[in-house]
Amino acid sequence: MKELDGLGVNVVNKPNATFYVWADLSNLPPPLNDSLLFLNECTKHKIICVPGVFFDVNPRGIRNINKSMCNQNVRFSYGPPMRNLEVGIKNLKKIIQKFKIKPMRASVYVRDMAEMSLADTRQGGLRATFCAPSTKTLGLMEVESDSEGEGN
Numbered sequence: 247m248k249e250l251d252g253l254g255v256n257v258v259n260k261p262n263a264t265f266y267v268w269a270d271l272s273n274l275p276p277p278l279n280d281s282l283l284f285l286n287e288c289t290k291h292k293i294i295c296v297p298g299v300f301f302d303v304n305p306r307g308i309r310n311i312n313k314s315m316c317n318q319n320v321r322f323s324y325g326p327p328m329r330n331l332e333v334g335i336k337n338l339k340k341i342i343q344k345f346k347i348k349p350m351r352a353s354v355y356v357r358d359m360a361e362m363s364l365a366d367t368r369q370g371g372l373r374a375t376f377c378a379p380s381t382k383t384l385g386l387m388e389v390e391s392d393s394e395g396e397g398n
Contacts (some may be wrong), residue, residue, distance in 0.1 A: 249335045250322075265325035268298075272344060275349040281320050285354055286359070287345075291337040293322040293384040335354050 247257050247267070256270040277283040286364035288295055298319030299311055311317070324331055351357075 253335075253338060255338075263317045265323055267324060269295075269320050269322055270318060271320060275345040277350055277352040277355040278342065278345050279318055280352050282318055283355055284320060287341050288338070291341055293337055293341075295322050311360050 247261060250267070256271040256273060256285055257267050258270060259268060261267060271279045271281060271284055273279075275282070278287065281299055285295055287299050288298030298321070299314045301319075301321070302309075302314045302316040304311075304314070326334075332349060
């Protein structure tokens with residue numbers, strides 16, 4: 247917990263009997279203070295977390311995902327072996343440092359990711375497509391392969 251707090255990831259309720267941590271990202275530089283974009287960066291560095299919006303009770307999708315009270319939260323598991331957790335913290339430090347040096351609005355981050363996806367497609371690599379902006383779930387990606395036999 248100390249390592250997360252030192253990185254600006256606030257854990258309000260310290261767990262007593264579980265192996266999950268509910269963390270607040272609101273003190274992180276943008277775009278890392280958005281749980282979906284945080285997940286996108288984490289997966290690039292082999293860190294797995296669950297965006298808080300996935301825990302928001304929102305029957306029938308009545309409320310826009312950007313209005314979720316959980317948009318700045320993630321759930322981490324600290325059940326893996328200690329070595330894995332140490333590597334995860336080390337990688338998380340790198341991510342946060344990158345955006346402390348050069349913060350970026352979420353809309354700019356999403357635009358840049360979309361442009362990189364198009365460049366990959368033109369070069370015959372993997373195609374990554376973002377969810378349509380009208381769904382308000384920017385930052386989630388579906389990845390397809392250009393080769394037959396490899397799937398989504």
